[in-house]
Amino acid sequence: MQAFLTILKYDFGQLSQSWVSRIWIIVMIIPAIFLIFLANYENEFASETMAFYTATVLMPASGLAIAVLSASSINVESGIIADSILSRAITRTEYVCAKILSRMGFILVTYSIVIIPFSYFMLRYGVNDTADSSVFLGWIVIGSIFTAVAAFGILMSVLFANLLPAVLLVLLTVSLSSALMQFLGLELLSISAVIQELPEIFRGETLTSTGIQIIGIFLILTSIFLFPAVFIFGKKDL
Amino acid sequence: MSVIQTSDLTKIYDNRYIALNALNLNVEKGSIFGLVGPNGAGKSTTFRLLLGLQKPTAGSISLFNEPMTLERADIRRRLGYLPTNPNFPKHMTPITYLEFVGGILGLDSRRAKIQLVRLLDSVDLTATASQPIKGFSTGMNTRLGLAAALMGDPELIILDEPTSGLDPAGRKQTIELIRELAGSNRTVIIATHILADVERACSDVGILSHGRMIYSGPMAEMRRLARQGNIHLEIEGNIGSFEQQIHTLDIPGAVKYEKVGSEFKITLLGTEPLSEYMHRILGLIDKTGVDLHFIRSGEDEIEEAFLRRLDDDKTRGALRAASWLNTQDTENSELDVQIKVDPPNASLSDNT
Numbered sequence: 001m002q003a004f005l006t007i008l009k010y011d012f013g014q015l016s017q018s019w020v021s022r023i024w025i026i027v028m029i030i031p032a033i034f035l036i037f038l039a040n041y042e043n044e045f046a047s048e049t050m051a052f053y054t055a056t057v058l059m060p061a062s063g064l065a066i067a068v069l070s071a072s073s074i075n076v077e078s079g080i081i082a083d084s085i086l087s088r089a090i091t092r093t094e095y096v097c098a099k100i101l102s103r104m105g106f107i108l109v110t111y112s113i114v115i116i117p118f119s120y121f122m123l124r125y126g127v128n129d130t131a132d133s134s135v136f137l138g139w140i141v142i143g144s145i146f147t148a149v150a151a152f153g154i155l156m157s158v159l160f161a162n163l164l165p166a167v168l169l170v171l172l173t174v175s176l177s178s179a180l181m182q183f184l185g186l187e188l189l190s191i192s193a194v195i196q197e198l199p200e201i202f203r204g205e206t207l208t209s210t211g212i213q214i215i216g217i218f219l220i221l222t223s224i225f226l227f228p229a230v231f232i233f234g235k236k237d238l
Numbered sequence: 239m240s241v242i243q244t245s246d247l248t249k250i251y252d253n254r255y256i257a258l259n260a261l262n263l264n265v266e267k268g269s270i271f272g273l274v275g276p277n278g279a280g281k282s283t284t285f286r287l288l289l290g291l292q293k294p295t296a297g298s299i300s301l302f303n304e305p306m307t308l309e310r311a312d313i314r315r316r317l318g319y320l321p322t323n324p325n326f327p328k329h330m331t332p333i334t335y336l337e338f339v340g341g342i343l344g345l346d347s348r349r350a351k352i353q354l355v356r357l358l359d360s361v362d363l364t365a366t367a368s369q370p371i372k373g374f375s376t377g378m379n380t381r382l383g384l385a386a387a388l389m390g391d392p393e394l395i396i397l398d399e400p401t402s403g404l405d406p407a408g409r410k411q412t413i414e415l416i417r418e419l420a421g422s423n424r425t426v427i428i429a430t431h432i433l434a435d436v437e438r439a440c441s442d443v444g445i446l447s448h449g450r451m452i453y454s455g456p457m458a459e460m461r462r463l464a465r466q467g468n469i470h471l472e473i474e475g476n477i478g479s480f481e482q483q484i485h486t487l488d489i490p491g492a493v494k495y496e497k498v499g500s501e502f503k504i505t506l507l508g509t510e511p512l513s514e515y516m517h518r519i520l521g522l523i524d525k526t527g528v529d530l531h532f533i534r535s536g537e538d539e540i541e542e543a544f545l546r547r548l549d550d551d552k553t554r555g556a557l558r559a560a561s562w563l564n565t566q567d568t569e570n571s572e573l574d575v576q577i578k579v580d581p582p583n584a585s586l587s588d589n590t
Contacts, residue, residue: 002341002342002344003311003341003342003343003344005341006338006341006342007342009341010327010338017329079325080325080326080327082286082291082321083321083324083325083326083383084324084325084326084327084335084339084386085342086291087289087291087314087317087319087321088314088315088319088339088342088343088390089311089312089314089315089342089343089344089390090311090314090342091309091311092308092309093309094311234308234309235293235308237286237291237292237293238286238291238292
């Protein structure tokens with residue numbers, strides 16, 4: 001357990017000092033502040049502004065940041081994994097689980113740090129057409145999408161030795177699958193369809209059960225990506 | 239008691255490259271075992287398999303009489319490992335890195351701090367203990383790797399090229415440290431191609447060539463084998479006469495020599511003891527009336543023995559291939575007989 005906590009602490013420290021994380025936070029915060037001012041002066045609806053922010057800022061910036069942070073979780077350390085970590089008293093399962101927890105934890109904590117104050121100020125200074133519980137549900141839906149993307153990135157990080165193909169594959173898969181699912185009418189599986197539905201979710205016009213269904217789908221996808229990542233890493237030659 | 243035992247350990251990468259070929263390795267507790275071999279012989283692969291970083295293609299590994307697998311962190315807790323040109327998290331300092339290693343090993347923070355201070359002092363890194371590792375030279379990295387390998391006070395220490403990148407003083411210090419470590423009832427296994435290090439530090443030696451162990455035994459035995467039949471001398475005077483009669487030292491074909499100026503390096507391939515050959519050479523010197531400047535046996539002895547083993551292995555390789563082909567021929571003719579005598583069995587072997 002101590003080895004697991006050591007890796008968790010080490011990786012979380014690495015992430016918090018990384019330039020990708022810093023840039024990601026800045027890119028999310030500056031437009032958020034601008035939109036809060038705009039909503040205040042122009043009397044914009046909170047639900048519409050938050051959905052607009054999600055579609056134009058949060059998803060593109062976070063998609064890229066999550067792809068990089070998750071797809072770099074294992075492969076960028078390939079040099080030191082064998083020499084400095086796995087040749088010591090830690091199992092591969094402990095190592096990869098610590099990595100998963102730290103990457104997903106960091107992504108969700110960073111997302112919450114930006115989204116919680118943004119929602120608070122938006123509901124306070126914009127025209128509040130939402131219910132607290134529906135806003136909460138909407139952000140959980142987005143969080144579950146981020147979790148699935150991060151899990152896919154971690155799987156790519158186990159499969160690919162280089163960072164660039166892993167990141168490109170994550171971005172390509174997310175964009176293409178989103179369009180494909182919408183085209184096939186599987187809207188609950190399509191990220192772009194879910195984002196289009198977001199104003200209704202924030203206003204409470206979408207059934208809570210539909211929101212929970214979306215969360216469930218993306219959490220199942222998360223597990224589908226993580227199990228092979230743990231299994232493959234456990235059998236890999238280092 | 240054996241600390242390391244491998245049985246027919248084989249590693250084939252991607253069904254293309256045979257890195258280890260049925261390796262049988264046995265390292266006794268308390269010994270310093272030197273694993274020597276040319277580059278690509280399979281030394282680092284052996285270590286990676288021993289540590290559970292890679293899966294063997296076939297064969298088995300047992301450490302401390304327990305089977306070693308990829309998930310055996312409990313066995314790895316009893317090991318210390320120094321890789322060749324070790325990689326560290328570059329942003330860390332030696333202090334934070336050794337604390338990190340201590341955390342992975344499950345040491346409590348106070349004990350880890352005491353241990354790291356002691357180790358940084360013994361590898362002479364105290365002055366640079368708070369500097370980032372990214373500025374370190376190869377030698378400093380090796381010394382830090384050595385400190386990290388010793389953090390958990392391991393029973394078995396696996397060192398891959400421990401003197402690589404070190405200056406002569408650093409090498410001497412490292413060899414002394416290895417000797418001290420083994421003195422406290424630990425077992426050390428070193429992979430190196432610096433034969434002088436093996437000679438100075440090791441009690442036992444194994445020679446790897448093309449993934450096979452071609453010699454394994456005590457260092458003293460290796461020295462004895464090395465000394466056998468190698469005599470180096472310098473003479474002055476009627477060198478031509480001496481050279482003409484060198485072949486009379488043993489039966490025809492059993493004497494080889496190299497001549498550089500007035501120096502002779504004579505290799506005697508016969509079975510007589512070295513003292514007898516020495517006696518014959520002194521007799522020849524007397525007979526030809528040359529003046530002797532020096533005579534000695536066993537110069538570069540370990541290197542000679544190592545190269546001789548590799549040469550022998552090449553020769554045996556051809557013989558082994560021939561004998562394997564013979565075996566295959568015999569097996570095929572037996573199979574032919576079986577097919578003729580017993581058709582149902584033959585069809586079964588076709589299917590399988």
